[in-house]
Structures are given as C-alpha cells and as structure tokens.
Amino acid sequence: MRILIVDDDMPTVDAIISAVNWKSIGIDEVERAYSVAQAKSVIKENEVDIIVSDIEMPQQSGLDLLSWVRDQGSNEVQFLFLTCHEKFDYANSAIRLNAAAYLTKPFDAELMQMSLQKIVATINENKLLKESSERGAWYTRNQRAQEHAFWLSLYNGFNRNSHAEIMQEIQARNLPIDTEVRYRMILTKIDEFETAAEEIGQDLLFYVMESIYSRIFYGSEGNHRVIRRFGTSGLWFFLSVPDEEEAVLRERCANALRACHEATHVKGTICIGDACEIERLPKKLIAIQKLLTQSVALYGQVFTQREGVQAANGESQVLKIDKLEELLLVYDKVSILNYLKDVLSSRVALKTLSERTLYLIRQEMQQAVYAHLLRAGVQVTSLFHDENSVRLSERACRSAVDMLRWTNYLLEKTFACQATLNKPDSLIQRIQAYIHEHYREDVGRNQIAAEFHLTPEYLAKLYHKKTGKYLKDTLKEYRVEQAKRLLMDDEVLISDVAVAVGFSNFSYFSTVFKKQTGFAPQEYRRQAEKRLRPDTLLKN
CATH class of the missing domain: 1.20.272 (Zinc Finger, Delta Prime; domain 3)
Known part of the structure; x- marks a missing residue:
C-alpha cells in the first residue's frame, strides 16, 4: 500500500514520515510532495492509496487536490487532511468530497497513527468486499461481516430466536459459532464520551474501542462480534463470549476499560451477564441494559448481573x-x-x-x-x-x-x-488577559476552557461570536507578535525564540510565523537588522 504526504513545509513532511510506524499499519511505500502540482505528478506516475495533505498551500489547496483526484475517477483514494485552522467550511468541503479524516496542526503522532490505521482497515475491507462481489462468493469470503450481521440481528430480535432456528441461520451463513455452549453477555455503557469524540472524531473513537474489545475478547483487531449502539440513551458496546470463570472475565473487562481510557480518555461501566443459552441473549441484553442504567452506585466499575440486581434493590429515585x-x-x-x-x-x-x-x-x-x-x-x-x-x-x-x-x-x-x-464582554477580556499571561505555556482551547469552566465547543463559539476571530488564531497571533520582538535580539537562537513563545515544535513555529508575516523567522530577523542599520536609517 502506498501513501503520499503533501505539504509546502518540508519540516512538516519530515515530521509526519518519522512519526508513524508505517510497516506496523500496512504501508509499504511513502511518497512526498511539496505542492499540489508535485502531488499530481506523483499520482500520475504511481497508484496511491492514501493522501495526507495540508489544506492551506500556495497556488492550490489540499481541497483542490482532493477535487482533482475525484475528477480523475479515483473515488477509492482516501484523504487525511491537516490544517492550522478550525474552520468548519474546510471540514464541510472535505466531507462533501468524501475525505476520510480531518486533523488540526500541530498533529498528535498517536492520533495520526490511529487515524491512518483506521483508513488502512477501511481500504482492506473495501478491497475484500469488491473481490467477494466479483467472484459471487459473498457468504463464504466475507465471513467476518456475516458474523457481525448475525449477532446484530440476534440482539435486535430480527432472528426467530428458537434454538433450532438460530442453528439453521448459523449453518446458512457458514459461521463458526457453537450453539451448544452457554454464553455470557458483556455490556458496556460509556458516559461523557462527547469530549473524546470531539478531539479524535466520532468514527475514530468507535473504531478504536471496537478494536480494543475485539483484541481483548477474541484475539483479533478485526471486529466481528462487537456491536455498538449509539442514541439518546448513550453509547453502548456489547458482545457475547462462551461461559468461563468469572475472575477471568472480570480481568478482561477491567483491561478493556483501562485500554479504552488510555486510548480515548473515556470512562465506562461494564456488567457481566449470567450464563445463558444463545437464544436467551436478546432478553438478557434488555435486562442488563436496565441494570446498568439503574446501578449508579457501580459507575466506572466491572460488576456481574447478580451484583447489579442486589444494588438496584430498594429505592430507585428520591428527588423530582x-x-x-x-x-x-x-x-x-x-x-x-x-x-x-x-x-x-x-x-x-x-x-x-x-x-x-x-x-x-x-x-x-x-x-x-x-x-x-x-x-x-x-x-x-x-x-x-x-x-x-x-x-x-x-x-x-x-x-x-x-x-x-x-x-x-x-x-x-x-x-x-x-x-x-451573563457578562460575555467581561469574560472575553479575561480570556485575552489569560492568553497574554500564559502564551509561553502549552495552552490551547481545552486548557483555556478549563480555566474558565467552559466546554471547549462553547468557548470557541462564544469567542468567535464576540470577536469575529478564532481563539486558536488569537493565540498564534499573540505568540508571533512576541516572537517578532524577541527576534530583534540577534544573540537569541531562533529555536529558543520558538520555545519562549510557546511552540515546542520548531517546524510548526516556522510554518505559523511565515504564514502570518510572509517571512521565515531567519529572513524576518535579517530584514529587521537591515532596517536598523545606520546606513539604512540615514537614507530614510
């Protein structure tokens, strides 16, 4: 599989290439381009599966490249966009042209790798489905999708749920499911996942969690038994495993909660159902969902259905x-x-x-x-x-x-x-004062929102509504203004200037500085020194 990295900033391209373990996610060849024109040349010469591209580049943008690729009929090429701005019109254009993901700079290496891993999995699955369809062998070649569809229909009550009818369904789909063993339902309720969905994207959040459950309970990254439900009642994941020792299941469930929290920062609660026959799983699901909703005392824990029943006994609601x-x-x-x-x-x-x-x-x-x-x-x-x-x-x-x-x-x-x-003007002034005081630190929208006890989304909307500017842009503009002042001292290293104004990544500092001033930091320093030379002052 081949990937193309496109960005007009060379250090950014180098940083992306060095940040990702390409072999581990199934990428064999990595190409690079520093403009849309170069990218088009690479694409014409070699078939490309994935393109990681900056949106804002001179002459032509990443969106122009995406549109051109789609016009060539290459609808299967997956795009991952990077940008310095949180501008939703960009995101809307990317979604309209079927881009896979959208990340803001400076990019997080782990998030970049997870996003690419999901894209690779999507490409592989699409190829498998295409091959299966061409050979007319859907039911035998796409066993994973068939098994996932079976469990989904079972839980939703679409199957006739007698033992004999379930056996017949399994045989018709040619699935490796044993109907003679007893099963345990594992049900997870995820609370307060909205922040994680905002930070890494809802699709990626779901993919990461499903992969974790599949790996821990079935030994495979490919999801074939983990079912997700998402709606007004919240976010739920459920699966069934053959009955085994309760201690073993508790440990696996605890590992799953811990892994999901480490990867996505969400918190979940798991209930392990009593062992039952496969045909009883749909009713078991309903009972356990009710238990998880009622068992507030067990929030964030792993507990059994028996323990949940004990906790739910007694008064269920006190206040109106x-x-x-x-x-x-x-x-x-x-x-x-x-x-x-x-x-x-x-x-x-x-x-x-x-x-x-x-x-x-x-x-x-x-x-x-x-x-x-x-x-x-x-x-x-x-x-x-x-x-x-x-x-x-x-x-x-x-x-x-x-x-x-x-x-x-x-x-x-x-x-x-x-x-x-209720006094937004005063709040905006306090936010700006906070930026002026803390711009040297690793602060962003989330940290500023936490300081003023606001959700990041609400803070961004309020600030933009009152100032007409994006909070992220305000922070970068103030940092660049301070950097310009420090660059007047030629004894200070430019890399030290970057750190002093809050940029931990030098290439990203150079990119932002050039976009705001029109000059790279070194060039800006030379121009400033030239303007201040005595002979220049005399001419003026």
Missing part, C-alpha cells in the same frame, strides 16, 4: 428531577434547599434515611445541576474540581446536614458561574 430543573432555570437556591430539607426530614421521621438514599440524592442533584450547566456550555468537571467541592461531595452521604452543606456549595458555585457567563 423536573422540579429541580424548573428551580435551576430561575436561579432559586432557597426553594431548592427548602425542597431538599423537606425530603430529608420526611425520611428522618420515617427512619428510612440510609446511606444509599443519600447517595441517590447526591447523584440526582448532580444529574440535574450538571445537565443544567452543560446546556449553558459549562465544563462541569473543572468547575467542581476544587478542594472544597471534592471534600463536601465525599461527606455528603454521611448525614442530612452534610448533604445540605454540599448542596448549598454546589448551587453557589453553579449560580456564580452563570452570573459570569
């Missing part, structure tokens, strides 16, 4: 979420606290106030407040990460008094944050 949402909308802290006092007092009187009840109250209060803040664009995790929030939250389940103290603090922080959001 609708009432909390109405009071939050009008910032009525007093009414919320009075309502909570009434709920707690009634349970104290009936002697039904337990640690579990307090735990449910805390979860429900958090659910209402967090949902309220997320709708306002607030990054909840950073807002309540301070020492007092953590300490009061940990103590909230000890007593009714502790619960009221925690809730009062929770509401105070919530409404104070919203008061700040």
Whole structure:
C-alpha cells in the first residue's frame, strides 16, 4: 500500500514520515510532495492509496487536490487532511468530497497513527468486499461481516430466536459459532464520551474501542462480534463470549476499560451477564441494559448481573428531577434547599434515611445541576474540581446536614458561574488577559476552557461570536507578535525564540510565523537588522 504526504513545509513532511510506524499499519511505500502540482505528478506516475495533505498551500489547496483526484475517477483514494485552522467550511468541503479524516496542526503522532490505521482497515475491507462481489462468493469470503450481521440481528430480535432456528441461520451463513455452549453477555455503557469524540472524531473513537474489545475478547483487531449502539440513551458496546470463570472475565473487562481510557480518555461501566443459552441473549441484553442504567452506585466499575440486581434493590429515585430543573432555570437556591430539607426530614421521621438514599440524592442533584450547566456550555468537571467541592461531595452521604452543606456549595458555585457567563464582554477580556499571561505555556482551547469552566465547543463559539476571530488564531497571533520582538535580539537562537513563545515544535513555529508575516523567522530577523542599520536609517 502506498501513501503520499503533501505539504509546502518540508519540516512538516519530515515530521509526519518519522512519526508513524508505517510497516506496523500496512504501508509499504511513502511518497512526498511539496505542492499540489508535485502531488499530481506523483499520482500520475504511481497508484496511491492514501493522501495526507495540508489544506492551506500556495497556488492550490489540499481541497483542490482532493477535487482533482475525484475528477480523475479515483473515488477509492482516501484523504487525511491537516490544517492550522478550525474552520468548519474546510471540514464541510472535505466531507462533501468524501475525505476520510480531518486533523488540526500541530498533529498528535498517536492520533495520526490511529487515524491512518483506521483508513488502512477501511481500504482492506473495501478491497475484500469488491473481490467477494466479483467472484459471487459473498457468504463464504466475507465471513467476518456475516458474523457481525448475525449477532446484530440476534440482539435486535430480527432472528426467530428458537434454538433450532438460530442453528439453521448459523449453518446458512457458514459461521463458526457453537450453539451448544452457554454464553455470557458483556455490556458496556460509556458516559461523557462527547469530549473524546470531539478531539479524535466520532468514527475514530468507535473504531478504536471496537478494536480494543475485539483484541481483548477474541484475539483479533478485526471486529466481528462487537456491536455498538449509539442514541439518546448513550453509547453502548456489547458482545457475547462462551461461559468461563468469572475472575477471568472480570480481568478482561477491567483491561478493556483501562485500554479504552488510555486510548480515548473515556470512562465506562461494564456488567457481566449470567450464563445463558444463545437464544436467551436478546432478553438478557434488555435486562442488563436496565441494570446498568439503574446501578449508579457501580459507575466506572466491572460488576456481574447478580451484583447489579442486589444494588438496584430498594429505592430507585428520591428527588423530582423536573422540579429541580424548573428551580435551576430561575436561579432559586432557597426553594431548592427548602425542597431538599423537606425530603430529608420526611425520611428522618420515617427512619428510612440510609446511606444509599443519600447517595441517590447526591447523584440526582448532580444529574440535574450538571445537565443544567452543560446546556449553558459549562465544563462541569473543572468547575467542581476544587478542594472544597471534592471534600463536601465525599461527606455528603454521611448525614442530612452534610448533604445540605454540599448542596448549598454546589448551587453557589453553579449560580456564580452563570452570573459570569451573563457578562460575555467581561469574560472575553479575561480570556485575552489569560492568553497574554500564559502564551509561553502549552495552552490551547481545552486548557483555556478549563480555566474558565467552559466546554471547549462553547468557548470557541462564544469567542468567535464576540470577536469575529478564532481563539486558536488569537493565540498564534499573540505568540508571533512576541516572537517578532524577541527576534530583534540577534544573540537569541531562533529555536529558543520558538520555545519562549510557546511552540515546542520548531517546524510548526516556522510554518505559523511565515504564514502570518510572509517571512521565515531567519529572513524576518535579517530584514529587521537591515532596517536598523545606520546606513539604512540615514537614507530614510
């Protein structure tokens, strides 16, 4: 398989080539080009499977190259775009022309490798499907897709689920599935995956997680049994494995959660179903989904169906979420606290106030407040990460008094944050002051958003709406202005200037500096020195 790297900045091309382990992902040959014209020449001479291209280049852009390739009838060539900007019109154009992925500079080497690995897998699968179709042997050559389709139809209830009918279906598809063993359903619920989906892309997130589960449970990167569901109820992954020792399954599940968190930073909860016959798996899926939804006390853990049933027994809801949402909308802290006092007092009187009840109250209060803040664009995790929030939250389940103290603090922080959001002009000034103070550090949209307790998406939209500029561009412009000042001192190395203004990657610094000033850093220094020479000043 051959890949072509296209960028007008030579150091960037070199950095990409050295960052990826090409052999490990199935790339045999790596070509390079420094303009769209050069890229077209390479493509005319050699068949190319993947093109990694910068979007913004002199004369012709990466989008022009993509359009040209599609006009040549090469619809199977996969494109991965790189750009310095978060401009959605670029992304829309790339999607319209069927680009595979879109990454911003400076690129993350691990993310680049994962993106390319997914693209290679897509190419290989398309080739296999094409070969199978041409030979009229879909059912025998594409066994992986057939097995995946079987499990999906089984869980969705499309099959007639008697044992005999399932056996007949398996035989018709020629699948290596044993119907005489008992199976365990492994069901995972992923919470708060939106940030990961934004950072690496939803398709890549799904691909990475499915590959991890396939490798850990089936010893293969190719997904043939892992089923994904994504909708209003959240993100779910489920699969079935032959029954074996519970300790072994727990370890595999824990490894899967850990690997997914390390690769994508998401957090999941897994329930291991009781062993059952294959025809009972659809009903088992429904029961376990209900358990995972109810078992808030087991969030982030691996637990069995039996343990989930025990945890779910008793009161399932204490507070009226609708009432909390109405009071939050009008910032009525007093009414919320009075309502909570009434709920707690009634349970104290009936002697039904337990640690579990307090735990449910805390979860429900958090659910209402967090949902309220997320709708306002607030990054909840950073807002309540301070020492007092953590300490009061940990103590909230000890007593009714502790619960009221925690809730009062929770509401105070919530409404104070919203008061700040209601003054956007003041917030923009604080953001700009933060950039001026911290531009030397490794800061970006995510770090700035966390500082002001906002989601990165909301911060970007608010800043652009108020200033007409992208936050990322503002940060780069300020860094370049500071770099121009430092370049006036010819005793300071240019590489040191790059580091001093917050660029850890010298080639990326050169690219950004040249795009903003029209000069490479070294050339800018020479021009500045020339302007300041005595003979030049006298002529002026």
